[in-house]
Amino acid sequence: MxxxxxxxxxxxxxxxxxxxxxxRTEEFESVCFYSDGLDAFEDFKSPKYQLPEIILLDIxxxxxxxxxxxxxxxxSKPDFDKETAIYIVSSSIAYSDITKAESYTQVSGFLSKPLxxxxxxxxxxxxxx
Amino acid sequence: xxxxxxxxxxNINSSLKDSYSVALSMGLLINDNGEIIGFEETAPxxxxxxxxxxAIQMVPGGVIQKVFPYEENKTVIGYDILTDxxxxxxxxxxxxxRKMYFAGPMPLKQxxxxxxxxxxxxxxxxxxxxxxxxxxxxxxxxxxxxxxxSGDKYIFQFSKENAVTKKEEFFLxxxxxxxxxxxxxxxxxxxxxxIYIGLKDPKxxxxxxxxxxxxxxxxxxxxxxxxFILFKQPARLQKLVxxxxxxxxxxELKFRTIFNQAAIGMVRVETATGRFxxxxxxxRELSGYSDEELNSMDFRDVSHPSDVDNNTSLMRQLLDGEIxxxxxxxxxxxxxxxxxxxxxxxxxxxxxxxxxxxxIATIEDITKxxxxxxxxxxxxxxxxxxxxxxxxxxxxxxxxxxxxYSSPSVEKLSGYSETEIKSVNxxxxxxxxxxxxxxxxxxxxxxxxxxxxPGEPIRLMNKAGEWRWAESTITNLLDDPNIDGIVGNFRxxxxxxxxxxxxxxxxxTVMEQNRRLLNFSYIVSHNLRSHSSNIQAILxxxxxxxxxxxxxxxxGLLSKVGGALNHTLNDLNEVVSISTNLDLTIEPLQINDFLxxxxxxxxxxxxxxxxxxxxxxxxxxxxxxxxxxxxxVLLNFLTNAIRYREQxxxxxxxxxxxxxxxxxxxxxxxxxxxxxxxxxxxxxxxLYKTFTQRPNSRGVGLFITRNxxxxxxxxVGVESKVGAGTVFKIHFK
Numbered sequence: 001m002x003x004x005x006x007x008x009x010x011x012x013x014x015x016x017x018x019x020x021x022x023x024r025t026e027e028f029e030s031v032c033f034y035s036d037g038l039d040a041f042e043d044f045k046s047p048k049y050q051l052p053e054i055i056l057l058d059i060x061x062x063x064x065x066x067x068x069x070x071x072x073x074x075x076s077k078p079d080f081d082k083e084t085a086i087y088i089v090s091s092s093i094a095y096s097d098i099t100k101a102e103s104y105t106q107v108s109g110f111l112s113k114p115l116x117x118x119x120x121x122x123x124x125x126x127x128x129x
Numbered sequence: 130x131x132x133x134x135x136x137x138x139x140n141i142n143s144s145l146k147d148s149y150s151v152a153l154s155m156g157l158l159i160n161d162n163g164e165i166i167g168f169e170e171t172a173p174x175x176x177x178x179x180x181x182x183x184a185i186q187m188v189p190g191g192v193i194q195k196v197f198p199y200e201e202n203k204t205v206i207g208y209d210i211l212t213d214x215x216x217x218x219x220x221x222x223x224x225x226x227r228k229m230y231f232a233g234p235m236p237l238k239q240x241x242x243x244x245x246x247x248x249x250x251x252x253x254x255x256x257x258x259x260x261x262x263x264x265x266x267x268x269x270x271x272x273x274x275x276x277x278x279s280g281d282k283y284i285f286q287f288s289k290e291n292a293v294t295k296k297e298e299f300f301l302x303x304x305x306x307x308x309x310x311x312x313x314x315x316x317x318x319x320x321x322x323x324i325y326i327g328l329k330d331p332k333x334x335x336x337x338x339x340x341x342x343x344x345x346x347x348x349x350x351x352x353x354x355x356x357f358i359l360f361k362q363p364a365r366l367q368k369l370v371x372x373x374x375x376x377x378x379x380x381e382l383k384f385r386t387i388f389n390q391a392a393i394g395m396v397r398v399e400t401a402t403g404r405f406x407x408x409x410x411x412x413r414e415l416s417g418y419s420d421e422e423l424n425s426m427d428f429r430d431v432s433h434p435s436d437v438d439n440n441t442s443l444m445r446q447l448l449d450g451e452i453x454x455x456x457x458x459x460x461x462x463x464x465x466x467x468x469x470x471x472x473x474x475x476x477x478x479x480x481x482x483x484x485x486x487x488x489i490a491t492i493e494d495i496t497k498x499x500x501x502x503x504x505x506x507x508x509x510x511x512x513x514x515x516x517x518x519x520x521x522x523x524x525x526x527x528x529x530x531x532x533x534y535s536s537p538s539v540e541k542l543s544g545y546s547e548t549e550i551k552s553v554n555x556x557x558x559x560x561x562x563x564x565x566x567x568x569x570x571x572x573x574x575x576x577x578x579x580x581x582x583p584g585e586p587i588r589l590m591n592k593a594g595e596w597r598w599a600e601s602t603i604t605n606l607l608d609d610p611n612i613d614g615i616v617g618n619f620r621x622x623x624x625x626x627x628x629x630x631x632x633x634x635x636x637x638t639v640m641e642q643n644r645r646l647l648n649f650s651y652i653v654s655h656n657l658r659s660h661s662s663n664i665q666a667i668l669x670x671x672x673x674x675x676x677x678x679x680x681x682x683x684x685g686l687l688s689k690v691g692g693a694l695n696h697t698l699n700d701l702n703e704v705v706s707i708s709t710n711l712d713l714t715i716e717p718l719q720i721n722d723f724l725x726x727x728x729x730x731x732x733x734x735x736x737x738x739x740x741x742x743x744x745x746x747x748x749x750x751x752x753x754x755x756x757x758x759x760x761x762v763l764l765n766f767l768t769n770a771i772r773y774r775e776q777x778x779x780x781x782x783x784x785x786x787x788x789x790x791x792x793x794x795x796x797x798x799x800x801x802x803x804x805x806x807x808x809x810x811x812x813x814x815x816l817y818k819t820f821t822q823r824p825n826s827r828g829v830g831l832f833i834t835r836n837x838x839x840x841x842x843x844x845v846g847v848e849s850k851v852g853a854g855t856v857f858k859i860h861f862k
Contacts, residue, residue, distance in 0.1 A: 011659060013689055017666045024673070060655065068808070091659035094651055113659065114666035117673075 002029035003124060008040045008069065009033075009058035009089070014113070018056070024117045027124035036061050037069030045076045051084040053127055056115070059090045059097060066090075070104060081106040085127050089115060133278050134326060137285075138315050140273040145246070145319055147179040148262045149229055150379050152248035153386060155185060155260040159250060163257055165195060172197035178375070181272050183243065183265045189258035191220065202239050202263075210259075223247045224256055231320030234266045234289065234300050242266045242300070244320060266300065273324075286325040297323075394492035396423075400448050400477065403427040403441070406487060415471075415494055417464030428490075433460035433468060443475070447488065453481055458495065470499035520621070525614035528575065528607065530555035533614050542621050544592030555617075560588035560596055574603040574615060586622055598626035648815070653701060660694040700829050707836045713755045715841065720750045720786055720795060727763040734771055738780055746786035752793055752861040758837040765834045766857055770799035775852070793861045800854040806847070813847060 005028045007018050015033050022031045032052065034040035041064065043049055059066040066088060073080055085108040088101045093112060101110040111119065154175060158165050165187050172185050176197065184202050187195040191211030196202040210216040219232035233244040243266055247259040266287075270276070275285045287300045314325045388395055394412030396405055404427045413420060416431050429437050436459040446452045456474040463469060472493045479485025516523055517537045525534040532551045540546050545553060559567050570584035581604045588596040601619045606612035664687065671683040721744075728735070728742060735742065752759075767782065774780040778800065785796045804813060814835040838845045842862035849855040 011663070013663050013686060013693070014659075014666075016686060017663060017670065020670050021666070024670075064808075090655075091662050092651075092655045093658065094654070113662035114669070116666075116669065 002027065003053040003127065004028060004030040004032070005054045005056065005124075006032045006034070006040070006052040007056045008035075008037060008061070008066070009056070010035045010061045011058070014058075018115065021115060021117050021120060025121045025124060027121060027128075037064030037066060037072075041069055041072050041076075044073060051077075051080060053084060054123065055084055055086045056089045056111070057086055059088065059092060067100070070106070074106060085123075087111050087123065089113060133283060134313055134315060136278060137273050137275065137324060137326070141269070141315075141317060141324070144181045144264065144269055144272045145231070145317070146379075147181055147375075148231075148246040148264065149248070150382060151175050151179055151182055151185065151262050152229060152246060152260045154382060155187065156248055156250045157386070158187075159252065159257060159260075161252065163189065163252055165189075168195050168197070178378070181264060181268055182262050183268055184263040186245075186261040186263065187258070188247070188261055191258065205238050208238065220247060220259070223249045223259065227251070229319065231317075231322075233320075234287070237263070244269060246319075270301075282328060284327050286327075288323045288325065289321055391491075394471075394494075396490050396492065397478070397487055398428060398490055400444060400486055400488050403429060403444060412492055415463070415469070415492065416461065422464075431461050431463075433462060436460055440473075444488075447475065447477055453477065458499070461492070469494055469496040471495060522617075522619040524550075524617045524619070525606075525612060526555055526617060527614060530557075542591075542597075542619070543589070549592075558589045560590070563587035570601070570603055571615075574605040575607075578605045578608050580604065586626060589619075597621055598623040649704065656697045656701075657694075660690055660697065663690045703829075703833060704836065707833065707840055713758070713840075715753050715755055717751045718754050718756060718759055719748065720752060720793075721746050721748055723756075723759050723763055724784065727760065727767055730764065731767055731771070738771060738774065740771060740774070740780040740782060743781065743783040746784060746795070750786040750793055750795075754841050754861070755837075758841060762834050762837055762859070765830045766797045769830060770797065770801060770855075773799075773801045773855075775800065775802050775854075789860070795859045795861070796856060797859075798854065798856040803851040803853055803855050804847070804849040805851050806849050814845070 005022060007015065007022075009015060009018070012035075015035070019031065019033075022028055030052075034043075037057075044051065057066045057069065061069075064072070070086070086106060087109050088097075088107060089111045090097060091113040098110050101107050109123075154171065155168075158167055158171060160166055168187060175185065176182055185197045186193050186202075186205070188210065192207065192209045193205050196205060210220050215235070216232065219230060223230035227249055229246055229248040231244045231246045234242050235245070237243050243263050245261055245263050247261045250257040250260055270287070279285055285301060288297050289300070290296065291298050313327075314323050316323050388407075388409050391409060391411060394415045395409040396412050397407040398404065399406055405423045408416075408420065408423045413423065416423070418426070418431075428440065432440060439457065440459065443452070443455045443457065447455065454474070454476050456472060458470060458472050460468045461471045472495050474491045475488050477485055477488040519536070519538055520542075521536075522539045522542050523536040524532055524539065526532045531554060535547050535550050537547060539550050543550065543558075556564065556567070566585050567587050570582055574580075574582040581602045584601045584603065586598050586600050589599045591597050598621070599619050600622045601617055603618075604616045606616050607614060667683050667686050667690065671680055674680060674683075724744065724746065734740075770782050771780065781800050783796075783798045785798070787794055787796075806813070814831045835845050838859060844860045846858045846860070847855065848858075
């Protein structure tokens with residue numbers, strides 16, 4: 001079964017790029033984009049909303065950053081990690097960001113930009129049901 | 130009868146004195162080596178001078194070695210009185226008391242009964258032996274004139290307690306019954322003798338003969354008196370001359386003994402010249418010169434040069450009769466050149482009102498005393514210097530805080546003189562916020578007498594009204610009667626404290642700069658990397674496609690990334706220039722002047738949006754700032770207020786300027802959309818932090834504004850409520 005993937009990132013250029021990358025992997029059935037954590041959370045908090053299998057989450061965003069988004073999601077849907085795998089994707093190479101990502105058990109990994117087609121394929125295969 | 134008693138006592142005492150003079154003269158024949166020099170020549174003349182003495186003995190170590198007259202007494206030579214039980218007790222008594230003691234009456238080896246007066250002689254404080262005189266009992270009693278005095282009426286008895294048997298022995302053969310006849314007795318401690326005198330027959334009644342007896346007595350007395358006058362006058366005169374000559378010899382002897390044996394130095398000096406006429410042993414020891422050397426010297430030869438003038442003038446005054454004695458402390462130069470301190474006491478050898486030519490000086494070595502005194506003075510000076518010139522103030526104050534004593538350094542540290550500080554209460558000088566600390570320290574000191582209680586630094590006001598940091602140690606010595614107060618040691622640590630405060634400030638500045646640098650490096654790495662990772666990704670996609678359209682598409686994306694990268698670099702450049710621009714011109718600027726300019730600049734937008742601007746800024750509000758920065762700061766806040774206005778209501782911006790304690794504050798308040806500070810609080814002034822999704826908000830303005838304000842030494846704060854509006858407060862330095 002083909003999976004769905006969601007990208008939350010405010011960089012418009014990155015959104016265009018990742019769209020191409022996702023297409024190239026030919027692993028995903030659908031891809032959705034949010035430019036801010038707040039917009040994404042507005043949709044995700046609804047109990048009826050079907051979470052995507054994989055979420056690629058940026059850290060720096062204007063209204064609600066990656067960490068705030070994670071905190072909100074954990075408090076509204078404590079078991080969300082059974083449905084979805086969240087990867088932090090950032091251009092940051094700051095050590096503090098990497099350790100913070102590791103401190104969340106709900107986070108599956110920290111990925112440094114740019115994200116290659118092969119890397120995404122590998123992740124997709126890991127979570128294929 | 131009393132009369133008779135006195136006569137007897139006088140006569141016996143006179144004999145004892147003569148014996149003492151003779152024994153002392155003989156004792157002086159012994160030289161420093163313990164040898165007897167000139168016995169044979171001196172002894173006959175002494176016996177002749179003092180006829181009561183029957184013989185003289187020299188008894189070194191208790192063995193009789195020399196005796197005079199030799200012929201009658203030679204049998205006793207070699208006799209050891211310290212081994213014979215009959216003599217040892219009384220001989221030891223003389224040694225023990227260091228005084229002449231008269232042994233006996235006892236039977237003599239050479240025949241007869243006699244008393245023996247033994248004078249113990251000490252050389253260098255060691256017992257040498259005895260110089261002894263022998264007086265036959267008959268001679269002693271004859272001298273006492275007992276026979277002449279007794280006549281028909283009186284009876285005498287001479288007794289002594291036997292040293293061995295402890296029984297009283299009587300030496301005169303008569304029938305004096307002590308119990309019956311006795312009425313008086315005399316005791317002589319030098320020989321432990323007792324002489325009794327009593328009436329011959331107290332019971333016989335002779336009252337009937339009284340008138341006749343009285344007449345006869347009168348005639349006899351008159352005749353006796355006449356005869357006495359006629360015949361005894363020359364004899365009496367002779368006796369007077371003899372006794373006076375004896376006295377003179379006696380006192381000369383006493384003087385000589387004192388002079389030579391004295392423990393202090395004595396010299397006889399010719400007053401006019403200062404020449405030494407006679408010196409004693411002690412002075413020779415002290416000066417180091419021999420008798421011969423001193424004979425050709427005068428006092429100047431042994432005086433310290435700086436003492437000579439004073440001494441000479443005193444001697445001149447003595448000679449002129451202006452003063453009758455003097456004493457002074459001076460330095461004596463010993464033979465080896467050593468200097469010793471002495472006390473000199475001078476008495477002239479002539480009577481007041483007469484003139485003379487010699488004086489006696491006594492000299493005492495006081496070097497040790499002077500040295501001890503100098504050491505004491507030196508210590509005292511050192512101690513005072515420590516207290517008076519130390520960086521600490523030492524004070525003694527009462528429990529209530531009134532100063533009782535203060536070291537002179539108080540003036541240097543507080544500006545108050547030693548007297549002024551006494552009229553100021555210590556507590557009134559303590560900075561109000563520090564009073565509690567000080568009172569706690571005082572409390573601890575009062576509860577723990579004698580224990581020094583250190584205190585936290587407190588601020589004290591000096592006379593000029595400045596607050597100075599001081600550190601103190603307080604010791605409660607109220608129980609010590611010498612102090613009777615609380616001792617405080619105060620140190621001025623203002624410089625140290627100021628350095629500490631400055632250091633702390635520098636530390637804060639460095640920490641702040643470090644935080645900003647870290648933030649900046651994060652920004653640089655993050656923002657530049659986001660572009661570079663995009664370029665990498667685009668190139669990777671470009672290289673893996675063969676479609677021409679898609680390739681063109683990627684090139685378009687690349688140029689977009691290039692534009693964004695350029696923007697980022699410009700922003701970073703601006704930030705760096707603020708942080709590194711150290712020599713900007715800073716001048717006093719009028720806020721109203723700059724507000725006018727900024728509002729002019731934004732006039733078009735303000736009118737277009739229909740915004741209302743309320744101003745309440747006093748004209749005297751002048752701040753030290755860089756003009757370009759001030760323009761930028763004001764423009765930024767006003768632009769933000771216009772940009773983030775609430776669409777539903779009319780925008781009102783109110784600008785208020787006021788003074789908060791001593792610094793100017795500018796408040797810029799709007800009724801715009803507001804910022805959720807709970808969510809964004811610490812990030813609002815961060816770089817690339819945007820809080821809305823407006824396309825033109827880049828997150829650069831507030832970051833740069835804050836940097837500009839902080840570069841000018843000010844600070845900026847924010848209060849906001851979502852939907853109600855935002856207030857920015859700029860605190861100027």
